[in-house]
Amino acid sequence: MHDIRLIRENPDAFDTALAKRGLAPAAAELVSLDERRRALITEAQIGQARRNEVSKAIGAAKAQKDDATASALMAEVAALKERLPAIEAEEKDVAVKLKAALEIIPNLPADDVPGGAGEEDNVEVARWGTPRAFDFTPREHADLAPALGMDFETGARLSGARFTFLRGDMARLHRALGQFMLDVQTREHGYEECNPPVLVRDEAMYGTDKLPKFAEDSFRTTDDRFLIPTSEVSLTASVMGELLDESALPLRLTALTLCFRSEAGAAGRDTRGFIRQHQFEKCELVSVVRPEDSEAEHERMTRAAGTILERLDLPYRKLLLCTGDMGFGARKTYDLEVWLPGQGAFREISSCSNTGAFQARRMNTRYRVAAEKTTEFVHTLNGSGLAVGRTLVAVIENYQNADGSVTVPNALLPYMGGIHRLEPRR
Template sequence: MHDIRFIRDNPEAFDGALARRGIEPVSAALLDLDERKRAVATKMQITQSRRNEASKLIGQAMGKGDKEAAEVLKAEVAELKTILPVLEEEDRQLSAQLQDALSVLANLPADDVPDGEDEEGNVEIARWGTLRDFDFAPQEHADMGPVLGLDFETGTKLSGARFTFLRGQMARLHRALGQFMLNHQTGANGYIECAPPVLVRDEAMYGTDKLPKFAEDSFQTTEGRWLIPTAEVSLTASVQGEILDDAKLPIRMTALTLCFRSEAGSAGKDTRGFIRQHQFEKCELVSVVRPEDSEAEHERMTRCAEEILEALELPYRKLLLCTGDMGFGARKTYDLEVWLPGQGAYREISSCSNTGDFQARRMNTRYRPVKDGVAEKKTEFPHTLNGSGLAVGRTLVAVLENYQQADGSVSIPAVLHPYMGGITTLNPES
């Protein structure tokens, strides 16, 4: 959510920042709504004050025995009482219109975010790892996976397209990956482990910028609750409406949860294999920090995700997303893309974003800064960040393709051996 006061003071800068994301100028329309709303609010205040004043004057007139003046004042108060509800309704409608107009506008990009229309404008920051030199033609996971327990047919039979049934050793490897990620983020990086609900109310989705713009990308129950598209929603919204203690910042949370996405905008993309599913697991990272700490926290969070890839010895590259490829609520995003030899391409496996105070404003989450040991009276909005550490299914795909052997088996990365109950190799089913 944007600060209307900032727009009042900086309309050209606001429009210019939105223009970097391909959005037409909107400040004039927003400020017109804002001016009308403030005018109505002023009328309400004046009307309320006059009603209170006139009510007092009635008593004074009656005390003086001036019934004629009292009757005139009573008539005025009666008229003011009819005017106030009209003004209140007008104020409510204008407030809702302004809120709706602001809620569908993407976050403003940070100054160091590169301009660009789509993924072609992203900037590669670094690469890690050496691409394996295969002495055979590496297969894609969708081709080699079924004999190892990656059952696409049963998933489709049960639930339709973009669902997969994992069996035996494949299910064990999937579980091992998720547990390793969670243990590493809590043990090595100090994130608080959480087990949040995967069904949430409108307020949680709205506060984390998933509503109203992306309603079609999520699943909703008949009772109106939403299946979370990412644990970012549950974790971030856990502080919704609160005034946080400065001493408790930064707050770092992680959760390994099921996630659900309708993929409404991805028709025809990654329909084959385990890359883009309606149901998947992800180890999510969320931070709530002081504004002055958010840039450093963004670098730290991204590093926490990189550590998983490096521990698994999976080659990857780090990208700084351009304005045209960045998510709606982000002001700056790093993507990590893992190398998939079967596809001969790097594919996204983690996205780490700094949203600034964008989500905090939508959630009305504040904190009370402490300066020189004294808590200030005025509260401020903290900054929130979120990232994948990592997407479990895509990591599974990366392990299968990078560790495949010529005989169709898959070696298990050493760091996962403690989680695999003695299994060190996935072997094709006989």
């Protein structure tokens, strides 16, 4: 959510930032609505004060038996009594329109975010690892994994497209990845492990900028709760409406949860395999920090996500997203893309975003600035550390063998109960 006061004070800068996002100017319309709202508030306050003043004057006129004056004043009170509700109703209507206009405008990009129309304009800033040289033609996971326990047919029969049933050692490898991620993020990077609800109310979705714009991308229950698209929603909203002590910051939270997405905007994309599912698991990272710390925290969070790939010896690259490919609530985003030899391409496996105060304004989450005895909105950040299913895909493709087996990465052996290799099921 944007601060209308800042838009009012810097309309040109706001429109310039929107233009970088490829959006039309909006400041004039927003400021006009705000001016009308404030004018109505002032009119209501003046009218209420006048009503109180006239009411007292009526008593004085009657005490002096000045019936003409009393009658005139009573007529004025009656007119005010009729007018004030109309003013208040119009003010509420304008306020609703202003809020509705503000809440669908994406976050403004940071100064160092490159302009661009889409993913082709993202900027590669780093690369780690060397892709493995195979002495055979590597296969895509969708062709290799079914014999290892990745059962697409049963998943589809039970639930439809984009659902998968994992069996045996494949299910164990998936579980091992999630546990490994949690252990690294909690023991080495200082994130507090959480086990949050995966069903949330509208307020949590709205506060984390998933509503109203992305309602169709989420699953809603019959009792009007949402299945979380990511535990970013639950973790970030855990501080919704709070006034935090500065000494409590930074807050660093992590959770391994189920996530649910309708993939409404991904029709026809990644229809084969395990990359784009309606139900998946993800180890999420969330930070709540002081504004002056958010840029450094963004780098730290992205590094924490990259550590998982490095421990698994999976080559990847780090991209700075351009304005045209950046998410609605982000002011700056890094994507990590892992190398998939079966596809011969890098594919997204983590997205780490700094939202600034955008979510905090929607959630009304502040902290006490100790030195100044004032309050200020916190900054929130979120990232995948990592998406478990996509990491499983990367392990399968990078650690595959010519005989159709998959070697378990050394980092996961402590979690696999003596299993060193996934063998094709007979």
